[in-house]
Amino acid sequence: MILPLIFLLASLLQHYGAEAESSHVSKFLLPSVKEKNGVQDSAQEKVLTVSGEGMVHSPDFPHTYPRNTVLVWRLVAASNMRIQLTFDERFGLEDPEDGICKYDFVEIEDPTEKTLLGRWCGSQPGTESHKSKGNQIIIRFISDEYFPSEPGFCIHYSPLPVSISEPEVPALPPPSLQGVEELSEAVAGLSTVEEVMKYLEPERWQLDMEELYKPTWQVLGKSFILNKKARGGADLNLLREEVRLYSCTPRNYSVSLREELKRTDVIFWPSCLLVKRCGGNCACCSHHCYDCQCVPARVAKKYHEVLLLKHRGGGRGLLKSMTDVPLEHHEECSCVCKDD
Incomplete structure (x- = not known):
């Protein structure tokens, strides 16, 4: 009697141990959907042919959009056409933090010049129309896992014929490949430090703005050590404006x-x-x-x-x-x- 009970007990322990191990391992399995900053990345962008008027909007517009969403639309017109974008006045995404759209936002990218035309969040939509430099333009929408808002966004698009007198835009190399003189002349014509950062890194310029004034262990300026640094860092825009006013x-x-x-x-x-x-x-x-x-x-x-x-x-x-x-x-x- 004792021997069969021992075999039964050993069998039960082996069974529950295997289940526990399976449950433990499952917690560490990578999710099947690729995630970036806690947001599910889209498998691929959606290509839309622009032959007439249309619109791109957040899911369930004009109601609350879903969380953890990445959507990318590439609008493509004929080679002799340009694309014009206009925001619908109904607009509402998660509010910015310190004036920077970090969490839920919609942004427009011009792939011809590889520049970010803008990023929007909160309750203020873009008031100006945006025109592509080439025959393509990219719209990207991202929401994280917190605080979805309504009504989301809606962008109207329409094709525009290329003007005969419209000059060809020369292709510029990215800032990282420009020479010192060329890059110096390019940034000298920009009005604010935000424009400089956007020109240098259109994909992550807002993050660069956050990190710009953070002290690091490698370099601590005298103004930081002597506690004379202005709150929020030096106002580079003010310095440039003073030069403009007194030049x-x-x-x-x-x-x-x-x-x-x-x-x-x-x-x-x-x-x-x-x-x-x-x-x-x-x-x-x-x-x-x-x-x-x-x-x-x-x-x-x-x-x-x-x-x-x-x-x-x-x-x-x-x-x-x-x-x-x-x-x-x-x-x-x-x-x-x-x-x-």
Whole structure:
């Protein structure tokens, strides 16, 4: 009796041990669907032929879209056509964090220039129409596992014929392959640090913005060590704007009316007035020449009412009257190569 019971007990232990091992191993099996940042990656993009008007929208639009979703649409028109995209005014995705769309968002990519035209989330859709540089454009929608919103998004598309006068866009090498001079000239023409990051890394520029001001163990600047660094890091956009404001720009100058108008026979009051004249240097001149100078690019004549005093003939005293004097104002300035 004892021996059969021992064999039965051993058999039961072996059976339950195998089940436990199977259950334990199953927890570590990789999921069949590829995941990236907790979001299921789409197997392939969906290609749509653009021969007329149509739309691309989030699943279940205008209701709440599903979680853990990646959808990619490649819109393709005829070779002699371009594609125009316009957002529907009904728009709602998960809110951004610190102004950056990290979680649920829709983005538009132009594969011709390999540039990201924009990324949108929250409650504000893109207000401008977007036109492709070539005959293709990519729309990508991503949602994570948290906080889906409604109504999602809807983008209307339509084909546009290529204008005969439309210049061909030269293919630019990616920034990583550009020379120092070429890359320096390209980023110098950008207005904000966000535009610089988007130009350098269109796929991950928002993540680069987050990491830009994080101190690392390799390099800790004096401003960080001495606790003098501004909260949130240096404002690079402000630094660039200060250069723009105080370089070659219209600024206030006081001019003598008698000298400006070449009227030495009369007296003006006030004797001097403020006008806008080009001033500042051209250290960041974009032209390739030895010397740049700041010159007016747009000039306007404006009239100012002042008091005019003039001696009457025959010693009969002063003529006093209000008069309009024309003065030249510089409204726009530019740096040009100085003639030798």
